Amino acid sequence: MKRDRIIFDLIEQEKQRQLKGIELIASENFVSAQVLEAMGSVLTNKYAEGYPAKRYYGGCEVVDQSETIAMERLKKLFDAEWVNVQPHSGAQANAAVFLAVLNPGDTFLGLNLSHGGHLSHGSPVNSSGILYRATEYNVKEETGRVDYDQMQEVAMRCRPKLIVGGGSAYSREWDYGRMRRIADSVGALLMIDMAHPAGLIAAGLLDNPLRYAHIVTSTTHKTLRGPRGGILLMGKDFVNPWGKTTPKGELKTLSQLLDSAVFPGIQGGPLEHVIAAKAVAFGQALEPEYKTYQTQVKNNAAALAQAFMDKGYKIISDGTDNHSMLIDLRPKFPGLTGKAAEKALVAADITVNKNMVPFDSRSPFQTSGIRVGTPAISTRGAREAFMGEIVELIDAVLSKPENDSGIAAVRAEVNARMRHYPLFAGES
Numbered sequence: 001m002k003r004d005r006i007i008f009d010l011i012e013q014e015k016q017r018q019l020k021g022i023e024l025i026a027s028e029n030f031v032s033a034q035v036l037e038a039m040g041s042v043l044t045n046k047y048a049e050g051y052p053a054k055r056y057y058g059g060c061e062v063v064d065q066s067e068t069i070a071m072e073r074l075k076k077l078f079d080a081e082w083v084n085v086q087p088h089s090g091a092q093a094n095a096a097v098f099l100a101v102l103n104p105g106d107t108f109l110g111l112n113l114s115h116g117g118h119l120s121h122g123s124p125v126n127s128s129g130i131l132y133r134a135t136e137y138n139v140k141e142e143t144g145r146v147d148y149d150q151m152q153e154v155a156m157r158c159r160p161k162l163i164v165g166g167g168s169a170y171s172r173e174w175d176y177g178r179m180r181r182i183a184d185s186v187g188a189l190l191m192i193d194m195a196h197p198a199g200l201i202a203a204g205l206l207d208n209p210l211r212y213a214h215i216v217t218s219t220t221h222k223t224l225r226g227p228r229g230g231i232l233l234m235g236k237d238f239v240n241p242w243g244k245t246t247p248k249g250e251l252k253t254l255s256q257l258l259d260s261a262v263f264p265g266i267q268g269g270p271l272e273h274v275i276a277a278k279a280v281a282f283g284q285a286l287e288p289e290y291k292t293y294q295t296q297v298k299n300n301a302a303a304l305a306q307a308f309m310d311k312g313y314k315i316i317s318d319g320t321d322n323h324s325m326l327i328d329l330r331p332k333f334p335g336l337t338g339k340a341a342e343k344a345l346v347a348a349d350i351t352v353n354k355n356m357v358p359f360d361s362r363s364p365f366q367t368s369g370i371r372v373g374t375p376a377i378s379t380r381g382a383r384e385a386f387m388g389e390i391v392e393l394i395d396a397v398l399s400k401p402e403n404d405s406g407i408a409a410v411r412a413e414v415n416a417r418m419r420h421y422p423l424f425a426g427e428s
Contacts, residue, residue, distance in 0.1 A: 016021035021349035026324035026373025038277035065273040070279035080233040085269040087230030090219035091120040100261035110164035112136040118168040166193030171320035176212035188274030199223030203294035226281025300374040303384040307391040324373035328357045338367030344401035348410040381425030
């Protein structure tokens, strides 16, 4: 069979882009060779609708084992009683929760998308905002931190059936205990989307939401450093308090509702090659060196945030507790949009993403901010000292974002520096 040179040339181009550049998108990371190997394995050939020992297809004896191993490792990693490793993405995992516990038109409460929330937490163009009534809580303008008093006020007024915590651009620890008390006060379920800080939580560096939330969702990439995919977890299973039943009138546990929501509710056959890669990543996360890596991610983020602030940049909430930070460009560069900043930095082989900041004066297509994070650069072996150098390179670009020769000089410096950092430190 003739090799598809077009596609494999593009794959090589992407590999070189990753090798040569500084990856600072907070939701990206680099997986190990074993994770890549599992994702490219013959398990992709197997159709396996259903769950281990309860499949709708024959020949699932082997994938039953690999999926069960993924589940058991995930339970151990987060001290969970129940998990589901089949969601294709974090957004799919969130959609499954909504399908399991809400009816169309029901009210739920999540973080304002322009304040750091996620598309799948109520965007009007997402199923979460189309099928259900999304209400929101905000961060405080003066601190950039979640306004829990406002969350409680909105909850008391709107009486949501579900309260959602977690976001895509929030750099501080969450008060899960208070959120659970707010949920209990209005008879709501509490769901935490820990997609961004999951790796830090697994390493014990941030509080574990499974101790407080009824349901937890996550991606398996980002800080967790596995393949792209989603997961569902519960610290403890229980009978759904709203009494959802089977067609025969049987009361269902929440785990049964969630399993049914994933399959057959929103997905067909699971991606067993990806599930095997998840199992590999979970196994790696259970090793002692994983905490060393996550500690470096956190330390690098703190150093990067401080270097930005020392250079005169405004970091929302004045720092970070996790792997990421949100930068408001307006105080330092009033005329520079996040879109223009992203474009200039990408031209210098420094990858960030434009992002709205709380109380933004610009549209989501322009934005006044950028979001940066340290999972990927830490996987490559970077340490605190390099964070200050990265800020110097970024500042050189953003100070003159239309200076092509200056950008080219920064790009050459970036490429030279990154030759010393493999994609996955510790692997040849």
